[in-house]
Each structure stands twice: as C-alpha cells, then as structure tokens.
Amino acid sequence: MTVQFPLNAPDLRALDKAHHLHPWANFGPFEAKGALVMARGEGCWLWDTEGRRYFDAIGGMWCTNIGLGRREMAEAIADQVQHLAFANSFVDMTNGPAALLAAKLASLAPGDLNRVHFTTGGSDAVDTAYRMVQYYQSVMGRPSKTQMIAREYSYHGSTYISQSIGKRPGDRVPFFRYKEDGIHHLTAPNAYRAPDGMGEAAFCDWLVAEFEAKLAEIGPENVGGFFAEPVQASGGVIVPPAGYLPRMAAICRQHDILFVADEVVTAFGRLGHWFASWEEFGVQPDIITCAKGLTSGYLPLGALIFTDRIWEAMAADGARWFTSGFTYSGHPVACAAALKNIEIIEREDLLGNATRIGTLFEARMKALEALPMVGQVRGRKLMVCVENVADKATKALLPEELDVGTRIADTCEAMGLLVRPMGHLNVMSPPLILTATDVDLIGDTLEAAIRQVADALVREGVR
Numbered sequence: 001m002t003v004q005f006p007l008n009a010p011d012l013r014a015l016d017k018a019h020h021l022h023p024w025a026n027f028g029p030f031e032a033k034g035a036l037v038m039a040r041g042e043g044c045w046l047w048d049t050e051g052r053r054y055f056d057a058i059g060g061m062w063c064t065n066i067g068l069g070r071r072e073m074a075e076a077i078a079d080q081v082q083h084l085a086f087a088n089s090f091v092d093m094t095n096g097p098a099a100l101l102a103a104k105l106a107s108l109a110p111g112d113l114n115r116v117h118f119t120t121g122g123s124d125a126v127d128t129a130y131r132m133v134q135y136y137q138s139v140m141g142r143p144s145k146t147q148m149i150a151r152e153y154s155y156h157g158s159t160y161i162s163q164s165i166g167k168r169p170g171d172r173v174p175f176f177r178y179k180e181d182g183i184h185h186l187t188a189p190n191a192y193r194a195p196d197g198m199g200e201a202a203f204c205d206w207l208v209a210e211f212e213a214k215l216a217e218i219g220p221e222n223v224g225g226f227f228a229e230p231v232q233a234s235g236g237v238i239v240p241p242a243g244y245l246p247r248m249a250a251i252c253r254q255h256d257i258l259f260v261a262d263e264v265v266t267a268f269g270r271l272g273h274w275f276a277s278w279e280e281f282g283v284q285p286d287i288i289t290c291a292k293g294l295t296s297g298y299l300p301l302g303a304l305i306f307t308d309r310i311w312e313a314m315a316a317d318g319a320r321w322f323t324s325g326f327t328y329s330g331h332p333v334a335c336a337a338a339l340k341n342i343e344i345i346e347r348e349d350l351l352g353n354a355t356r357i358g359t360l361f362e363a364r365m366k367a368l369e370a371l372p373m374v375g376q377v378r379g380r381k382l383m384v385c386v387e388n389v390a391d392k393a394t395k396a397l398l399p400e401e402l403d404v405g406t407r408i409a410d411t412c413e414a415m416g417l418l419v420r421p422m423g424h425l426n427v428m429s430p431p432l433i434l435t436a437t438d439v440d441l442i443g444d445t446l447e448a449a450i451r452q453v454a455d456a457l458v459r460e461g462v463r
C-alpha cells in the first residue's frame with residue numbers, strides 16, 4: 001500500500017513546531033528538533049511523513065491494544081456517525097451504543113461492579129472517582145471521610161485532582177499547583193528499591209504496616225478512598241509484591257475505605273484479562289477506572305465501573321442528583337468503537353494471545369538483565385520496563401542530565417523501533433496482536449541500542 005501524504009513533511013513539522021503545545025512538552029529538545037510527524041498506522045507499525053517505518057512497542061500510549069488500521073473499526077465508526085453522530089446522555093437521555101456498552105462492561109467486570117459512568121478519558125474518570133468516593137461516603141453518613149490515600153510513583157492523569165492523586169517525583173514542577181491537603185502518598189511497592197535491601201515478603205509487611213500507620217495518623221474516619229493502579233504504569237511498571245494488593249484491600253474494607261483500581265492501563269488485555277485487579281491480583285475493587293484499551297485508541301473514551309452498593313447508596317440520597325458528567329460522556333460514536341473493539345478482542349482471543357505472547361515477551365526482555373547497564377527488567381506480560389543503572393551492585397543511577405532513557409529510545413528510533421523513555425527507564429506496552437517474530441525484533445533491537453549507548457558512555461568516560 002502506498003502512503004499518501006496530505007502535505008509535505010517539512011511544512012507539517014514546521015507548523016507543528018510553531019503552533020502546537022504538545023502534552024508533556026519538553027521545550028528545549030522540542031524547540032531544537034520539533035516532532036516526528038506520523039502519517040499512517042497498521043497493526044503494530046507506524047509510518048512517518050517521510051515514509052520511514054517504525055515498530056510501535058509503546059502501543060500508542062499503552063492503548064493500541066487491537067492494533068491500528070482495522071477496516072472493521074472504521075466501518076463501525078462510520079456507520080454510527082451516519083446513524084447518530086451525537087446525542088447527549090445527560091439526566092434522562094441515552095443512546096444505543098452507550099446502553100449496550102454499559103451492559104457489556106457490567107458483564108465483564110468482576111463481582112457486583114454492574115454500574116457504569118462514562119467519561120472522555122482516564123484523567124476525568126479518576127477525577128470523577130474522587131468525587132464519587134466523597135459523594136458515597138457522605139450519603140453513607142460518613143461526611144468526614146474526604147481524604148484519599150495513593151502511592152508515590154503513581155500516575156492517575158493530568159487534571160488538577162488526578163495529578164494530585166498521582167505523584168511521580170519529576171512531575172511536581174514548581175509552576176503548577178497540586179492539591180496537597182487531604183491526599184496522602186504511601187511508598188511505591190517497588191521491591192527493586194525496597195529500603196535496606198529488604199526481601200520481597202518483608203517489604204510487603206513493611207508496606208502494609210506503613211498503610212496502617214498512616215491510617216492511625218490521619219484517623220480512618222477521615223479517609224474515604226484508596227487509589228491504586230494494579231501495576232503502576234507510568235511510574236515505572238511497578239508490579240507489587242505477592243499479596244500486597246489483597247492485604248491493602250482488606251484494610252480498606254475493615255475501615256469502609258473504597259478501593260479504586262485505576263485500570264486505565266491494565267484493563268482490556270494488557271495483562272491478559274479484561275480487568276487485572278480481580279483476575280490477576282485477586283482484589284475486588286469498589287470502583288474501576290478505565291480508558292485507553294477500551295477503544296484501543298480509535299476514539300477517546302473513559303469509564304468508571306462501580307458497585308451496585310455505591311449506586312444504591314447514591315440513589316437513596318435525598319438530593320438524587322449526581323452533579324457530574326461531560327458533554328461527551330456516553331458519546332455514541334466512541335461507545336460504538338468500544339463495542340467493536342471488545343468484539344474483536346473476544347473473537348480473536350486477544351486476551352489469550354496477550355497471556356501467551358506476553359509470557360514470551362517478558363522472558364525475552366528479562367534476558368536483557370545480562371547487559372552491564374541493565375539493573376532490572378520488570379513488568380508483566382505486555383507491560384515491561386527496563387531500568388538502566390550506572391552500577392548493578394549498588395543500583396546507583398546514571399546522572400540525570402545524561403537522560404539515558406532518551407538516548408536509548410533515540411537509538412532505537414533510528415533503527416525503526418519506538419520504546420518510551422522515562423528518565424533512566426525504557427517502557428514498552430505493545431499491542432495485544434504481538435507475534436513471536438515481533439518479540440525477537442523488539443528484543444534484538446533494544447539490546448543492540450542499549451549496547452551502543454553503553455559503549456558510547458564508556459567512550460565519553462561516564463561509565
């Protein structure tokens with residue numbers, strides 16, 4: 001298939017550079033070189049406007065689960081646009097795709113998570129969960145339960161509240177303000193960086209004790225919700241120690257604290273399940289937030305899936321108004337895309353593939369730990385991260401200004417592979433349609449790039 005370019009490439013890059021403030025823009029490098037302009041995508045591959053081809057091991061942004069360029073998706077979207085491009089879902093109106101999708105999500109979600117509220121993405125789903133927790137606690141006669149507990153190195157979105165619930169150290173620049181009062185952060189369950197070289201089981205006990213101590217300090221009567229990504233994604237693919245999530249959930253239950261599983265990344269197959277909190281980790285959340293893989297990135301959509309208990313409590317409240325929602329909540333075209341996406345995941349057994357190929361992918365990536373600059377490869381199935389270090393024994397990091405993750409990612413990019421740099425880390429979350437050949441391609445290319453950068457750092461006298 002020939003690639004059609006609507007405009008010539010230098011124009012696009014220049015226009016973009018002159019006018020487009022990118023999400024998470026890094027002004028210095030952007031002003032120096034501008035952006036890579038993508039023109040086309042098919043399966044796991046992207047083509048830029050100059051016709052260069054890249055294997056997208058980032059999976060868009062943890063989201064292109066079924067792969068790009070599917071005609072079936074285009075047809076489902078086009079059909080819905082012709083039929084009913086929009087109708088609002090406020091108060092007492094709905095549309096077919098929204099109703100069908102809500103029912104479908106209820107059938108896929110664990111336990112009595114039978115109720116669905118749509119948003120436009122992950123950040124506003126987390127924001128709404130924060131509000132729903134406070135609403136629920138108030139109508140349950142516990143109005144003091146307004147405070148929330150989350151973890152360091154978590155990422156929950158980019159709005160005021162969702163970014164305040166998250167806390168990746170590098171994000172907290174002095175020019176933005178965050179809600180500091182009433183949101184508390186516990187230590188990230190990253191066993192690689194456990195204090196005092198603790199083993200995994202001891203670290204798990206330590207984390208649970210930290211949670212209990214924090215509750216004792218704040219008073220459990222003041223805590224409404226606990227927010228947790230089952231695997232912390234953008235904070236560095238942190239897989240918690242065995243037993244950690246169920247133990248944290250048990251403490252939540254004991255104190256009437258709602259467990260909010262932020263499954264924006266982990267739902268819809270990334271870990272081989274519809275939802276990871278129950279199927280992978282044995283935790284029954286009160287609220288699940290999701291987005292990304294819900295439509296595999298074909299259109300923006302997010303959702304909260306929550307229990308009958310929460311619904312009934314809110315509905316029994318005298319006010320009876322859930323005064324939250326967006327113009328595009330339950331957007332019929334986005335919901336039609338999600339329904340088709342889920343149908344494709346089911347028909348092609350992409351959850352099964354994610355488990356089979358994810359296990360292979362994990363093992364191939366783990367082999368990179370043999371390289372002198374790789375301190376740890378961690379993750380699960382189709383979410384994996386490589387942690388680059390200066391010294392494997394001490395786990396000391398390379399100087400931040402070397403930006404080793406970006407150097408490796410740039411080297412990969414020149415070889416036709418996209419991996420995501422995050423400080424000293426490189427992160428991957430390829431589509432669920434990955435094959436064994438793709439696994440080799442990612443493994444071999446990334447290995448060559450890490451070796452190349454490590455050699456360059458030796459030549460530069462840094463390592």
Ligand code: PMP
Pocket residue numbers: 121122123124126155156157158229233234262263264265291292
């Ligand atoms: N929660 C998690 C766990 C995420 O990873 C993200 C996005 N990476 C979000 C929430 C925010 O989602 P969105 O960018 O769709 O607003």
